[in-house]
Amino acid sequence: MRYTKAVRNMEGGRVLLIRSLGPLEIVECGRARAVGTPRIRQVLAILLARRGGLASVDQLIDELWPDRPPSNPRTLVHGCVSRLRRELGDAAPRLTTRKPGYVLQLDKDEWDVTLFEQSVRDARAARAQGDMHEATKLYAEAQRQWPGEPFADVPPAPTVSALATSLIELRLAALEEWFEARLSAGSDPELTADLSHHAIRHPLREGLVAQLMRALHRAGRQAEALSAFQATRELLLSELGVDPGERLQAAHQEVLRLPGAQKAVFRVPAQLPMTVPGFVGRQRELAVLDQAAGAAVVTGTAGVGKSALAIHWARLAVDQFPDGQLFVNLRGFDPHPSTVDPGDVLSAFLEALGHPLDRVPPGMQARAALYRSVLAGRKVLVVLDNARDAEQVRPLLPGTPGSFALISSRDPLAGLVAVEGATAVPLDVLAEPEALDLLAGRLGTLTDAEAATRIARRCAGLPLALAVVAARLAIAPGLTMAALASTLEDDVLGTLNAHDPKADVRSVFSWSLRAVSEQAVHLFRLLGLHPGPEVGPAAVASLAGLSEAEVQPLLHELARAQLLTEQEPRRFSTHDLLRAYAKELSPPAGTAEARVVLRRLLDHYVHTAHTAAGLLDPNRDPLHLVPMSPGVTVERLTTRDAAMVWFERERAALTALTEVSGFDGHVWRVAWCMSTFLRRRGYGCDWLATQSRALQAARRSASADGQANSAFHLAMAHFRHGEPAEAAAALEVAVAQFTLLDDHNGLASTYHLRCLRSESAGDFEAALAYAQKGLHHYELAGHLAGQGRALGAMGWYEARLGRLESGREHCAAALRLAETSGDLMGQANCHDSLGLISYLGGALVSATESYLRSVELYRTIGDRYNLIEPLTGLGDTWRALGRADDAVRTWHEAFEMACELDHPATAGLTERLVGAGGARPSP
Incomplete structure (x- = not known):
């Protein structure tokens, strides 16, 4: 007390x-x-x-x-x-x-x-x-005095680290003594939960685990007590290479001796789906699976039959796994990412194996340990279909011999093959005899051998295409094989492309529309005008000129007919070929109906994107937008993170919309709205393409505002990701148009780009002069955030010229303006510059603080491109402080990002990493 x-x-x-x-x-x-x-x-x-x-x-x-x-x-x-x-x-x-x-x-x-x-x-x-x-009571008081790790915000020092270690050990010892006292006292309803919490946080603390086992057993939860022992035993072996100590072994024996132990009911699950009818061929792959041990990965392109092979072999091998078969579709390569959380799968698997759902522990690691414990000594087949990557799969792998994991994925999962020793089973398309066998297996007989061969060849041996063709024949008894073969050869929807074997399935989609209402059919037609791979209800509502409440039931009707897929709430997608089919049914380009629908769609995206752009950079001057058409619904976005997510999801659609003809005013505005997002995320190709189209559209519409803004962003995009000559040409156009408009804010931005160009050429005096001119124009425009950024640029260039005190003064003034105007980008720039100034002046601790703040701010606004600079400086500072490991780690992060974004800092980072480790890093 x-x-x-x-x-x-x-x-x-x-x-x-x-x-x-x-x-x-x-x-x-x-x-x-x-x-x-x-x-x-x-x-x-x-x-x-x-x-x-x-x-x-x-x-x-x-x-x-x-x-x-x-x-x-x-x-x-x-x-x-x-x-x-x-x-x-x-x-x-x-x-x-x-x-x-x-x-x-x-x-x-x-x-x-x-x-x-x-x-x-x-x-x-x-x-x-x-x-x-x-x-x-006194032990509880002591624990309440422990809010966290000792000296949590203090840089390490030998004496301090030694004291912290001894205090942590004292705390854990006192914790075990407290739990022992509570075990002795009995009747403590919170004891098991408290022990579970601390045992999870300290999984190698055998005393805590032993106490948890005793508490679980006293609560009648013997199976969980034994599972806790097994999980800890496996962790000790994998992490330390030792068996449990005497105290934990004694607790294990105590649980085994007491009445009621080992009464957990083990269920034998049988979760395998039905085998694919008419399965043919794959004898080599089946033989490889017969010889595999531990785990195997079936890989190949979409539609090649990975799931069919996995389920077929699993059905054949059922007798080898008398303790059951588990199955899950991990949804790793659905049209839009909606992958299944392996923690949720573990919970479902444990329940299927007989473990009560209310006793499944929280946390991935604890569930995985319990899952491996339950499977230990048993023979269970685990089929993990459609996996995204190795990290999604690893928690679901059995931990002991006897059980077997069969994984299917488009990804080769090389990590599982290299580290876990999984057997790789690659799949290719079927040979012609096997393709004919698949058709015969689905149809019972091939009444027209010549037509069947034509179909098999047009399907290019892709099992999915062959299966869909067979289904079309099966549901339409009056359709002959010859007629279908001709359709595949002559109809645009059935035309096959040798380079894209999925194309053969297009001709079979029309029958699905017969099962839905006329309103749903109409909506499906309009969806053909949407250019993206997925769409939300607000965009669909704008397409149709309806409210979200009116389109929701129609979307779900199309989803039930498998014409749309709701991958996650309020996000709908279609297969590539279904999208092509919808496009064929959509109102023809140039017609009055198509123009009205496209106008509503473009209004939706321009107005939503304008809101999103304002959330990403509130200090950017807004555009003048034309009024929306009747029936347009705008997405409701209120935070910067929501705006970034929206741009990421809609990037493909927005980029495609800049190619639409006949809506020039919308095109350059869409590109303007995307520019901040594309710049921060480093999507150089999209940035160049959209701004190039935007400038063309602005010229066609004779919009000086559009030409000025589009030319400037095109110049910036070329400077970062394109051609210097193109950047210079576009910049001249921007200067001319901003001058015509008497737009001082725009002119200031052109001087900012001139700063960057001079900096890249190593001419910091010229860069400083341009920054001063930019400041002048920002002052004429009354743009506080711009003035802050210009002052910050001046401080940066003065620092590069060795004028540290003057640079610090300008950066401090810039930071005040950035904070006053809420300009996070400007603040990030200033802290980066202050980091450099402190570093050059030998104030390494201050440099570290500034760089860390800059990194934090760039991460907050999602600017990956500019994040590379302070990460590089932070690594330099770590090195100067003697923290070599931190330096290399930080440089590596910057290097990987620079390679991905084609950043000019790549060469310098390569030199740093080679100098630190003696080996050239791989991008």
């Missing part, structure tokens, strides 16, 4: 408490404040760790700079101590100078560590006297 008293006493006078269990804080009069910089916190932590003893200046230097001390370490130490005294305020007299160093003397009630230690001692004393009730 000492800690509670200490905190309460502070309210009555100038009482001091230093907290170091968690972030380092000083508390006076009930008010907590953080302690200065990381270096000041480090000095305070070292003095605290001496527990009132002397810390010499030499010892402090060794602790603060263990590898490479600065040129003036003693001066820096004296400065740190002086600043620490200011941080301590009224408590400064407790920090005294005593040659050859310093002493920090605190009363035992003035440091939370000594309060915590005394609470543990009091609890142990009560326990030794047999007063379990009092001991339990």
Whole structure:
């Protein structure tokens, strides 16, 4: 109770408490404040760790700079101590100078560590006297005094790390003693939950697991107790290569000896789907699967029959797995990402195996351990269909011999083959004899051999195409094979392409429309005018000129007929060929109906994208938008994250809409709205393509505003991802049009691009001059955020020219403007520049703080391209601080991003990584 008293006493006078269990804080009069910089916190932590003893200046230097001390370490130490005294305020007299160093003397009630230690001692004393009730209360009080890891925000130092380790061990020991007291007392309804929580957080702490096993068994949950033992045993073997210790083994034996153990009911699941009718061929692949052990991966292109092979072999091998068969479709390659969470699959699998659903533990790791424990010693077949990647599969793999995992995926899952030793089973299209056998198996007989051969050849041996053709023949008895073969050869919807074997299925979609209402058919036709791979209800409502409430039932009607798929709530997609089929049925281009529908769709996207663009960059001047047509629905977006998600989902549709003819005003506005998103995400090809089309459209419509903006963004896109000559030409167009419009904000942005071009050429004097001209135009425009960005650019270029103090002043002024205007991009730029200035000036800790803040802000706004610069600088600073591993890790992150985005920093990062590790990294 000492800690509670200490905190309460502070309210009555100038009482001091230093907290170091968690972030380092000083508390006076009930008010907590953080302690200065990381270096000041480090000095305070070292003095605290001496527990009132002397810390010499030499010892402090060794602790603060263990590898490479600065040129003036003693001066820096004296400065740190002086600043620490200011941080301590009224408590400064407790920090005294005593040659050859310093002493920090605190009363035992003035440091939370000594309060915590005394609470543990009091609890142990009560326990030794047999007063379990009092001991339990005191242990609980001690645990409440532990908010987090000791010295959580303090850079590592040997003395501090040693103290933190000993405190953590004391806390865990006290935790086990507390649980032991509660086990002895009995009748504690929260004990099992508390033990589960801490055992999950400390899975290698065998004492906690042993106590959890005892608590579970006393609660009648013997199966879970045994599962906890098995999971911990496997973890100990995999992580440390050791068997459970004596305490955990004793708990295991205790559970096994007590009545009721091993009464968990193991069910034998039988979840395999029906085998595919008319399965043919694949003898080589079936033989490979017969010889595989542990796991196998069936891979190949879409429609090649991966799932059919997996289910067929699984049915043949049922007798080899007497303990059951589990099956799940992981939906890894559905038209829109809607992959199944392996944690949810584990829960379902455990329930299918007889484990009560209400006793399935939370957390992926705990569920996976329990799942492997339940499967241990059994022979179960686990079929994981349509997997996305190896990480989705790994938690679902059995952990012991006997069981077998069969995975199908379009991805080769090379990681599973290389690390887990899974057998790779690649699939190709069927040979012509096997293709004919598939048709015969589906139809019973081939009444026209010549027509069947024509069909098989047009289907290019793709099982999905052959199956769909066979289905068309089966549901239309009057349709002859010869007639269908001719349709495949002559009709555009049935024309086959040797390079795209899926094309043969188009001619069979028309029958599905007969099962839906006329309103749904009409909506399906209009969906053919939508250019994207997926669509939401607001866009569909705009297409149809209806409300979202009116189109929702029609969308679900089409989904029930398999003409649409709702991959996730409110997002609908179609197969590529169904989309092509809908396009064929849509109103012909140029007709009045098509123009009205496209106008509504473009209005939807322009107005929604304009809102999204404003959320991504609130300081960007908005466009003048034309009024929306009747019947248009706009997506409701309110946050930057929602805007970024919307742009990502709609990128393909928006890009395609810039190719629409006859709507030039919409085209350049769509491209304008996309520019911030495409720039931040580094989608260079889309940025170049959309802005090029936008400039053409603006010229056709004689829009000076459109030409100015489109030319500027095209110039920026070419500067980053295209051709310098094209960038220069587009920039001249932008300057001319902005001048014509007397648009000072636009002219300022052109000077910003000139800054970047000069910087890339290494001419920082010219870049600085352009930044000053840009500032002038931003001031004429009254654009605060722009003024901040221009000042920040001036500070950056002055820093590159060695004028650090002037650069710092400009960046500080820029940061104030950016914060006033809420310009996160400007703030990120300023912190990046301040990081460089501090780095060049030798203030490495300050540089680290600035770079970390810049990285945080760029991540917040989703700007991956500009994120590379502060990551590179942060890595340089880590290296200068002697933190080589952190430097390499940070450079690697920047390098991978730079390679992906074709960033010019790639070469410099390669040199850094080669110098650090002696090997050239792979992009």
